[in-house]
Amino acid sequence: MKTVGKALIGVLTGAAFGAQAQVAEIKVSYQPALYWALPFHVASEKGWWAEVGLKPVFSTFPAGVPQIAASASKSWDVGGTGSVPAVLGAVRYNLLTVGLTNDESVGNALLATGAKAAGFMNNPQSIRGQTIVLTANSTGDYAVQSCLAKWGLKKSDVTIKSMGQAEIISAMSSNNADLGGLWAPNIYTMEEKAGAKVICSGKDAGAIVPGALVVRADYAKEQPQNVAKFLAVYLRAWKWMSTHRAESVAMMKKFYEVGGVTISEASMNKEFDTRPVYDLAGQLKVMNRSGAGSDVDKWMTQIGEFMKAAGTMPEVPQASRYITDDFLKMVERDPKLKAFANQSN
Amino acid sequence: MTAGADRRFRLAIGTATVLALAAIWGVGSAGQWIAPIYFPPPGEVWTAFVQVAVQGYADGMLHQHFLHSCLLVLYGFVAAVAVGVPLGMLMGWSRRAEAILNPAFLLLRPIPPLAWIPLAIVWLGLGDAAKVLVIWFAAFVPSVINSYAGVRSIEPHLLEAARSLGIPRAMLLREVLFPGALPLVFTGLRLSLQACWTTLVAGELIGAITGLGHLLYQGGLDIYPAMILVGMVAVALAGGLMTALLTLLEARAMPWRGR
Amino acid sequence: MHDRLSRRSFIALSALGLGGFFALWALLAASALVPKLFLPSPVAVAERFAELTQQPFVGYTLQQHLLSSFGRFGAGFALAALIGVPLGLAMGWFRWLDGVVSPLFDALRFVAPIAWVPFAALWFGTGIGGPILIIFSGAFPPCVINAYRGAKYVEPRFVEAAQTLGASHWRMITEVLLPASVPSIVAGLRISAGLGWQSLVGAELIVASSGVGYLMVKGQSNISTATVMSGMVAIGIVGFAIDLLLRSLEARIHRKRGR
Structure with missing residues (x-):
C-alpha cells in the first residue's frame, strides 16, 4: 500500500490537467448536513468540479459505518467521513486516508x-x-x-x-x-x-478529533489523478469560504435544510468559528512524516487504540499503511492544480 | 405413502440440503469463490460464535443476549395476546363493539411497529418498557384479526341453536364460542409470535444493553459479518423454539384436534 | 351476527368510535400528562401534514418521499411475488423440492427483514438492491406459504384426472394447480404486501436518504414529534390503500368464481 502513489506520481505529475477535455465521473460519499460536507455543496454550486474535469455523483449516509460498509460494493470512490469510521474502513476494506476535512474536536x-x-x-x-x-x-x-x-x-x-x-x-x-x-x-x-x-x-478532553478524506484503495490505484483533483476542489471550497463568510452561511443554511437540520445562524457561525480547516500547506504540514511520524499519524493511531480498547478491532492499524499524503503532494507538484486549490474566489 | 415414511423422506432430504449448502459454503469460502468481505467463511463464524459464547460480545455472553430477548418477546407477546384476543373476540361477537372499535383499529393497524420507535422512546424512555411497547404493536394486530375471524367462523346455526335452547351466556361462551374460535386464535398467536421476533431486532435499537437485537446492531456497527450471522442464527433458533412451545400448548388446549 | 344492527346505526356507532379515538388523543395532548412536545394534538399533526405536502422537508415534499418509498416497495414486492408464487406452487407439486426448501425457509422466517440491513449494505451499497433485499425478505414468506398451501390442498380428483390424461409437470402446475390456488395466492399477496411495506419503513429508518422512514428520522432529530406522526399517518394511509386495492382484487376473484 505504501507505494501506491509513489510509483504513479512520476508518471502523472504534470498530466493532471492534460485530459481536461473529457469529463471523468467520480462517486463521492458524505453525510448530509455536516459542516465538513459543505465544501461539496459549495463546489457544485460554483461549478468547480467541471473546471477540473470531474463530474461528481453523490451518495449520502446517515452515519459513518453504513458509509464504510457501502465501499465494499464500490458504491463510491472518494468521500469524507469521521476519523473513527475511517480507521474502521482502513482495517476492514483498505480505505486510504488522503487528507483531513476539519478539526472537529469541538464538534x-x-x-x-x-x-x-x-x-x-x-x-x-x-x-x-x-x-x-x-x-x-x-x-x-x-x-x-x-x-x-x-x-x-x-x-x-x-x-x-x-x-x-x-x-x-x-x-x-x-x-x-x-x-x-x-x-x-x-x-x-x-x-x-x-x-x-x-x-x-473532545477538545476540552485534550483529544484531537479530525475528520478524514478517504479513498478506496483500488480507485486510488486506478485513478490517482482524479483523487488529486478531488482534493483540489475540496481545498478550494474551504479557501473560498474562509473569505466569504456571509455567503457561506447562506449556503450552509440551504445545505442543512435539505439535510433536515434547522439551527440558528448563530450556531452556524459557531461551526465556522470552532472547527479549524486546513489549506493545502496546512494539510501537508500535519501529514508530514519527516521525523517521528506526522501529527495525523499520531491522532489516528490514538483513535485506533480507542477502537482496540472498545473491542472493535484486535490490532491498531499501522498509520503508514493507510494514511498517505501522496495525493496532496500531487496537487502541490502540479502548478495549475496548486493554484486552483489555493484560489480564494 | 404413510405419514411416517413421508416424514422420513422429508427429514432425509432436508438434512441432505443443509449438508450440501454447508459444503458449498465451506468449499466456496476456501476457494475464494465467495469473497470473505461479502459473506464470512465458516471458520470466522465459528470464531465469532466462540467469542460471544465464551468471552462475550456487545456487553454480554450469548446466553445472556438470548435469555433477555426471549424475555422481552414473552412480555410483549403475552401483553399483546391478553389485550388482542379478548378484543378480537368481542369485535367478532358484538356488532356494536365492532362498530365502535373497528375504525380506530383500522387506523392504527397499517402503521408498522418500527414506526412507533421514536414515540416509544419519548413516552417510555430507554428501558425494556419501550421495547415491549414496540413488540406489543407487532403482536397485537394479528391476534385481534384472527380472534375476530375465529368467532366469525363459528357456524351461526350452532349459536342460534344454543340460544334457542336457552343456554346461559357464560356457558355459551365457554362451551361454544371459545372452542369454536380456538383454531383460528392459535393461527393468530403463531403469526403474532413471528411478528414479535422480527420486531425485536428493531426494538433493541432503542439503546439495549443486552439482547440479540443489540448483538446484531453492534455487529453491524463493527462491520463484523460473522457475528451478525451468529446473531441471525440465534434469533432463528429462539423463534423456532418458542413456536415449538406454542405448538405444544396448542395441542394441550385443543386435544380434540389431535392428529 | 349476534345482535342485529341496522346499517345506519352501525355507521353512527363507527363515527362515535372514531370521534372517541380522536377526542381521547386530543384530551391527552391537551392535558399536562404528556408534554406537548411529545404528543402533539390531532390538529397540530394535521397542520404539519398539510405543510409537509407543500413545503419540502429534507429535500423533498411528503409526496416525493412517499413516491421514492413506493418505488422501492414496488420493486421488492414484485420480485417476491415473481419468485415466491412459482416456488410455492412447485413446492406443492414436487415433493423433493418441498423437502429441500422447507428447512431453509423455516429458519429464515424468524430473521427480521431489518437484520439484513448490514448485509444489504455490504452486498449492494447504495444501489436500489439494498432496500429491495430487505422488502423482499419481508414479503417473500407469505407468497411462498400461500401458494404452497393452495397447491397442496387442490382437490385430489382434479390432480388424478389430469394425471390420467397424461398432463406434463408444466401443464399440471400451470393449468391445474395455479388456477385452483388463486384465492390462496391472492390472500398471500395481501399479507405479503403489508409485511413488505412495513419492512421498507424499517429499512428507511436506518439506512436511506429519502423516503418516509427517512423523513421520520429527520423529524425525530429535529425534536418535531408532529413530523414523526405525520410520517406515521402517511405510512398508514398508503398501507391501508395497498390493502384495500388487493382486497378488492380478492373480492373480484371470489365473485368470478361464484362464491
Missing part, C-alpha cells in the same frame, strides 16, 4: 440535559454510575471516552447505551437520558430546542 461532545448540566460540570465524579447514550464507533463515542478518561473515569464506571443520533436526541429531549454523546449540528439542535448543555467536548 464532538458530551452533553447533559439543562437541569443536570451544572451539577455534572461542578462535580464530574457524579457521572459515575450514570447512563450515557451515544453512537458507538463514532467520533462522538471517542470524544465521550476521552472526557471520561480526563475525569479519571473508566468505561465500566458508567452504563453506555448505543443508538443512532436521532434516538439520542429523542431520549435526551424527553428527559429519558441525562447524558449523551453528540456531534454538530445535532449538538446545536439539542442546545437550541431542548436546552441541553455541552459539559465536555
Whole structure:
C-alpha cells in the first residue's frame, strides 16, 4: 500500500490537467448536513468540479459505518467521513486516508440535559454510575471516552447505551437520558430546542478529533489523478469560504435544510468559528512524516487504540499503511492544480 | 405413502440440503469463490460464535443476549395476546363493539411497529418498557384479526341453536364460542409470535444493553459479518423454539384436534 | 351476527368510535400528562401534514418521499411475488423440492427483514438492491406459504384426472394447480404486501436518504414529534390503500368464481 502513489506520481505529475477535455465521473460519499460536507455543496454550486474535469455523483449516509460498509460494493470512490469510521474502513476494506476535512474536536461532545448540566460540570465524579447514550464507533463515542478518561473515569464506571443520533436526541429531549454523546449540528439542535448543555467536548478532553478524506484503495490505484483533483476542489471550497463568510452561511443554511437540520445562524457561525480547516500547506504540514511520524499519524493511531480498547478491532492499524499524503503532494507538484486549490474566489 | 415414511423422506432430504449448502459454503469460502468481505467463511463464524459464547460480545455472553430477548418477546407477546384476543373476540361477537372499535383499529393497524420507535422512546424512555411497547404493536394486530375471524367462523346455526335452547351466556361462551374460535386464535398467536421476533431486532435499537437485537446492531456497527450471522442464527433458533412451545400448548388446549 | 344492527346505526356507532379515538388523543395532548412536545394534538399533526405536502422537508415534499418509498416497495414486492408464487406452487407439486426448501425457509422466517440491513449494505451499497433485499425478505414468506398451501390442498380428483390424461409437470402446475390456488395466492399477496411495506419503513429508518422512514428520522432529530406522526399517518394511509386495492382484487376473484 505504501507505494501506491509513489510509483504513479512520476508518471502523472504534470498530466493532471492534460485530459481536461473529457469529463471523468467520480462517486463521492458524505453525510448530509455536516459542516465538513459543505465544501461539496459549495463546489457544485460554483461549478468547480467541471473546471477540473470531474463530474461528481453523490451518495449520502446517515452515519459513518453504513458509509464504510457501502465501499465494499464500490458504491463510491472518494468521500469524507469521521476519523473513527475511517480507521474502521482502513482495517476492514483498505480505505486510504488522503487528507483531513476539519478539526472537529469541538464538534464532538458530551452533553447533559439543562437541569443536570451544572451539577455534572461542578462535580464530574457524579457521572459515575450514570447512563450515557451515544453512537458507538463514532467520533462522538471517542470524544465521550476521552472526557471520561480526563475525569479519571473508566468505561465500566458508567452504563453506555448505543443508538443512532436521532434516538439520542429523542431520549435526551424527553428527559429519558441525562447524558449523551453528540456531534454538530445535532449538538446545536439539542442546545437550541431542548436546552441541553455541552459539559465536555473532545477538545476540552485534550483529544484531537479530525475528520478524514478517504479513498478506496483500488480507485486510488486506478485513478490517482482524479483523487488529486478531488482534493483540489475540496481545498478550494474551504479557501473560498474562509473569505466569504456571509455567503457561506447562506449556503450552509440551504445545505442543512435539505439535510433536515434547522439551527440558528448563530450556531452556524459557531461551526465556522470552532472547527479549524486546513489549506493545502496546512494539510501537508500535519501529514508530514519527516521525523517521528506526522501529527495525523499520531491522532489516528490514538483513535485506533480507542477502537482496540472498545473491542472493535484486535490490532491498531499501522498509520503508514493507510494514511498517505501522496495525493496532496500531487496537487502541490502540479502548478495549475496548486493554484486552483489555493484560489480564494 | 404413510405419514411416517413421508416424514422420513422429508427429514432425509432436508438434512441432505443443509449438508450440501454447508459444503458449498465451506468449499466456496476456501476457494475464494465467495469473497470473505461479502459473506464470512465458516471458520470466522465459528470464531465469532466462540467469542460471544465464551468471552462475550456487545456487553454480554450469548446466553445472556438470548435469555433477555426471549424475555422481552414473552412480555410483549403475552401483553399483546391478553389485550388482542379478548378484543378480537368481542369485535367478532358484538356488532356494536365492532362498530365502535373497528375504525380506530383500522387506523392504527397499517402503521408498522418500527414506526412507533421514536414515540416509544419519548413516552417510555430507554428501558425494556419501550421495547415491549414496540413488540406489543407487532403482536397485537394479528391476534385481534384472527380472534375476530375465529368467532366469525363459528357456524351461526350452532349459536342460534344454543340460544334457542336457552343456554346461559357464560356457558355459551365457554362451551361454544371459545372452542369454536380456538383454531383460528392459535393461527393468530403463531403469526403474532413471528411478528414479535422480527420486531425485536428493531426494538433493541432503542439503546439495549443486552439482547440479540443489540448483538446484531453492534455487529453491524463493527462491520463484523460473522457475528451478525451468529446473531441471525440465534434469533432463528429462539423463534423456532418458542413456536415449538406454542405448538405444544396448542395441542394441550385443543386435544380434540389431535392428529 | 349476534345482535342485529341496522346499517345506519352501525355507521353512527363507527363515527362515535372514531370521534372517541380522536377526542381521547386530543384530551391527552391537551392535558399536562404528556408534554406537548411529545404528543402533539390531532390538529397540530394535521397542520404539519398539510405543510409537509407543500413545503419540502429534507429535500423533498411528503409526496416525493412517499413516491421514492413506493418505488422501492414496488420493486421488492414484485420480485417476491415473481419468485415466491412459482416456488410455492412447485413446492406443492414436487415433493423433493418441498423437502429441500422447507428447512431453509423455516429458519429464515424468524430473521427480521431489518437484520439484513448490514448485509444489504455490504452486498449492494447504495444501489436500489439494498432496500429491495430487505422488502423482499419481508414479503417473500407469505407468497411462498400461500401458494404452497393452495397447491397442496387442490382437490385430489382434479390432480388424478389430469394425471390420467397424461398432463406434463408444466401443464399440471400451470393449468391445474395455479388456477385452483388463486384465492390462496391472492390472500398471500395481501399479507405479503403489508409485511413488505412495513419492512421498507424499517429499512428507511436506518439506512436511506429519502423516503418516509427517512423523513421520520429527520423529524425525530429535529425534536418535531408532529413530523414523526405525520410520517406515521402517511405510512398508514398508503398501507391501508395497498390493502384495500388487493382486497378488492380478492373480492373480484371470489365473485368470478361464484362464491
